[in-house]
Amino acid sequence: MSDIGYSCQKGDRNMFEKLDSGKKTHNVIKQILEAIESGSLRENDKLPNEQTLAQTFGVSRSVIRESMSVLVNMGIVKRRPGQGTFVQNAGDASVPIASTKTVLWSYLEELGKVDGSIEAFFARLLIEPVIAEYAAYKLDNNDIKKLEGLYHEMEEAVRTKDVERYHEADLQFHLYLGKASKNSVLSGILKDIIESIGFEHWDSERIWREESKPLSKSLEGHREILDLMVKGEVERVREKVEEHLKLSFYEHMS
Known part of the structure; x- marks a missing residue:
């Protein structure tokens, strides 16, 4: 384990x-x-503390805190109480760490292009799994039929390699999880979050690259979520949705 130190330098050059x-x-x-x-x-490298990073980047500590929260939630860095923040060990990470910039930064750039909110981006990772878990308790036959229909729409989009069609069906699937909660406040929260991200305006072909495997892997994740909801395995629904949202940022790397 190494400590990057106060100067945020490694070797003879500034890191940031x-x-x-x-x-x-x-x-x-x-x-x-x-x-x-x-x-x-x-x-396992230790990052500088908030004050040092704020001085190095020339930003407020709140910007650093928000940035670290996103990286922690994505499993890229890990906070160790009383020790600091460290780059995650690949063996302990829930998602791949190698080449993280390639995919995650594509998502962040899409956020920037549509003036999307990174706060909403982060909120979705925290809130949607909870909403999906609650929806699993409330699921009825009409909800299952609707989610199955959206899943088959995604399935057909994968077959035809229609990324725009997949993007829309994927968005509607997740929005319907909010609706299936039968709670207008939860449904409204999820809708507002996704609208604030600007997800519907993203460049689908950039995110869902036809020549790689992201569509089929994403489809598999939706199938697993739906199967768990139908089986009533409520606690696992929350875990699976969280995993699905995190892994969606890394599907291009396989």
Whole structure:
């Protein structure tokens, strides 16, 4: 385990660059991901503390805190109480760490292009699994029929390699999880979050690359979520939705 130290340097060069404009949270995350991808930050390396990072990037501590929260939630870094924040060990990570920038940064760039909210992006990772778990308690035959229909729409989109069609059906599937909760507040929260992300305006072909395997892997995840809901395995629904949302950022790497 190594400690990067107060200067945020490794070797003879600065690891991070001061920010002067733009989506600062996005750019803090980008630079940390680039440092991991390049090997400047390695598994188990300790990151500088919030104050040091804030001074290095020229941003407020709240920007650093938000950036770290996203990276922690994505399983890229890990907080150790009383010790600090460390690059996750690949053997302990719930998702792949290698080449994280390639996919996660594509998502963050899409957020930036449509003026999407990174706060909403993070909120979705926290809230949607809870809503899906609650929906599993309330699921009726009409809900199953609707979700099955959306799943078959995605299945056909995979067969025809129609990324736009898949993107729309995927979005509607997740929105319907909120509706299936039979709770207008929860449904409204999920709808507002997804609208704030600007997900419906994203470049589908950039995210769902036809030549790779993301569509079929994503489809498999939706099938697993739906099967667990139908079987009434409520606690596992929450776990599976959380896993699905996290893995969606890494599907292009396989």
